[in-house]
Amino acid sequence: MAIQNKSESEIQQLAEKVSVIQHHRRHGTPVQDVAQQVVAKQSKAREGMNPDSGAANQNPQVEPVPGSQPPAPGLRQKIRRIPGLGYALAWCNALLRLPRTRFQTEVALTQLHGRIDGLQQQYADLQQQLHVQSKRIAELEASKLAMRMDQYDALDIGSRLMQLDRLQIGRQLRSVNLMMRTSLQNERNQAGSMVNTIIEQTDVAVRALLPMPVVQSPVATSDFDQDQFYLEFEALFRGSREDIKDRLKVYLPYLSAISAEPKDQRKMVIDVGCGRGEWLELLDEQGIPAMGVDMNQSMVNACLDRGFLVRHADAIAYLREQEAGSIGAVTGFQIIEHLPFEQLIALFDAARHALCPGGVIIFETPNPENLKVGACNFYFDPTHLHPIVPQVAEFMARQRGFAHAEILRLHPYPDDHLLHGGTAVEAVINKELFGAQDYAVIGRK
Structure with missing residues (x-):
């Protein structure tokens, strides 16, 4: 590309330089003299003279520059001018320099191999x-997967069933559970009949072996089923399912924080002593995940038959088994009056352990401020221990670490029970006899 951009004069100058250098190589003329001759030719060309005319045409040798004495050729140059011998000497010189050349080549190869080894080491380090x-x-x-699996394994069976229920599998599992319980009950009945038969046969064999008849004292037996008794008792005295659900709707605003969350992020509500499951049914209609815990097997079976998530267990122990801060709310309706004082305190503590920050407790109980309730109606249920004064229940909640505890008085007698004379005495009678029949202690963690 550079030669194409040269002018014609510059090309001619380059050609002259090449010819002079070739002549120097053939005749051993010093390079300095050659340069001076080239400069002289260029100066003549600029003055308009022909650099190849005159003596230059008669003598192919380049004219020396005036005032300069060309040096005599060296011995090496003279020897190299001898035909045949010069080439032989050049080959000998090359052979003599071969070990040095080989050494330099080996050094270069060693350096190259060193660089290659260094690059390989860097590559190995990077790998x-x-x-x-x-x-x-x-x-x-x-570790993340193990943590997730640990969190899943830490979930109780109720939470797992609730998650499966969200995938539309829970109801199928409950149906399988019901079938398994039915099959297990049939197997128990068959095993019981077989045991009774074996006992009878053994008894007959023993009596046949004894020389004298053995007089056995009669054993008092009872077929009383307390769980079934309480189920029938609530069906008669507690009221219909629709009436109970209407009464319980007053508590839904206290669970607004749970219902406001996305469905897949809503925390579970644990209903202690769930009974027939009216509260579980109401929460299911509102899209709030809930699970009941009850020690009455008949109640548990009734809830399972309706498709609710229920566990037959002790409520306090069940709450203690939950992961701390994993439950959204703990509720219990007409349950705390059944508990001794120590268990009541333990219930508050277990609920506080399981609740998440901001979680709520709702415990409803008969109101002894109403004289008719405290003196008579409270003892309708033979399993009640003693009434709890509202101020005491509020104190328990605050003392066990619940903030914003409050008392919500509910269910006063209808107007047709009240006295309408307008006197102060009638007002006192209406308050003391026909006031709120129940109250709820509500607290937040």
Whole structure:
């Protein structure tokens, strides 16, 4: 590309330089003299003279510059001018320089191999770093997966069933559960009949072996089923399911924080002593996940038959088994009056353990401020222990660590029970006899 951009005069100058250098190589003329001759020719060309005219045409030798004495050729140059011998000497010189050349080549190769080894070491180090980083990433992913599996394993069976229910599998599992319970009950009945038969046969064999008849004292037996008794008792005295659901709707605003969350992030509500499951049914209609816990097997079976999530267990122990801060609310309706004082305190503590920050407790109980309730109606239920004064229940909630505890008085007698004379005495009678029949202690963690 550079030659194409040269002018014609510059090309001619380059050609002259090449010819002079070739002549120098053939005749051993010093390069300095050659340069001076080239400069002289260029100056003549600029003055309009022909650089190849005159003596230059008669003598192919380049004219020396005036005032300069060309040096005599050296011995090496003279020897190299001898035909045949010069080439032989050049080959000998090359052979003599061969070990040095080989040494320099080996040094260069050694340096090259060193650089290659260094690059290979760097590559190995990079591979090692990449392997370490990959191993760390794999360990991190494995730890995250293990943590998720641990969290899943930490969930109780009720929470797992609730999650499966969200995937539209829970109801199928409950149907399978009902079938398994039915099959298990049939197997128990068959096993019981077989045991009774074996006992009777053994008794007959023993009597046949004894020389004298053995007089056995009669054993008092009872077929009383307390669980079934309480189920029938509530069906007669508690009221219809629709009436109970209407009464319980007053508590839904206290669970607004749960219902406001996305469906897949709503925390569970645990209903202690769920009974026939009216509250569970109401929460299911509102889209709030809930699970009942009851020690009455008949109540548990009734709830399972309706498709609710219920566990037959002790409520206090069940709440203690939950992961701390995993439950949205703990409720219990007409339950705390059944508990001794120590168990009541334990219930407050277990609920506080299971509740998340902001979680709520709702415990409803008969109101002894109403004289008719405190003196008579409270003892309708033979399993009641003693009434709890509202101020005492509020104190218990605050003392066990619940903030914003309050008392909500509910269910006064209808107007047709009140005295309408307008006197002060009648007002006192209406308050003391026909006031709120129940109250709820409500607290937040």
